[in-house]
Amino acid sequence: TQLLEQSPQFLSIQEGENLTVYCNSSSVFSSLQWYRQEPGEGPVLLVTVVTGGEVKKLKRLTFQFGDARKDSSLHITAAQPGDTGLYLCAGAKNYGQNFVFGPGTRLSVLP
């Protein structure tokens, strides 16, 4: 059983469309991270959220941490082919603990 669930597992969209991917758990996390991983490379950290209800924006990407700190979402506006990759969420139950990774959402943005 995965501590973190991510949905959808796969997503294929056209350039210019908007999308949202989700990261859910029954556990409460002190902090949650989102990474993007491109083929043949290691994951790259996009954001860390630590406060329930927190919203962070990174250009066309909007990250939200749920009020209860059990879930998170990543919204991409006007997706571009360069957004293609595996999006991983990772949560830490307590500050200073290691992060546990979800299975990821594999996004493909077609030109």
Place this chain on the structure above:
Amino acid sequence: DAGVIQSPRHEVTEMGQEVTLRCKPISGHDYLFWYRQTMMRGLELLIYFNNNVPIDDSGMPEDRFSAKMPNASFSTLKIQPSEPRDSAVYFCASRISGSYLYEQYFGPGTRLTVT
């Protein structure tokens, strides 16, 4: 500044052989992590070090796996003997303590194939 460096990038070996994966963390980072990524199990933490000392190795699959960090700029992950089910991409990551956001920086990975 160079990122996390891993070698080799690809390794193909036969079952029963010893495999050694290498990692150089980012200079000044005092935490080092070894992860394994497979399609079935995703990204799993194997072991991590703080100031060259192993802190938690509960993710190491079995005694065939061992990891060392002889100094702050070098770590190895060894598999002996290797088995086909060890085939995966192995990542090394590092971070600095005191970082409020716990940013981990991953290397490019070593793709291991055991035939």
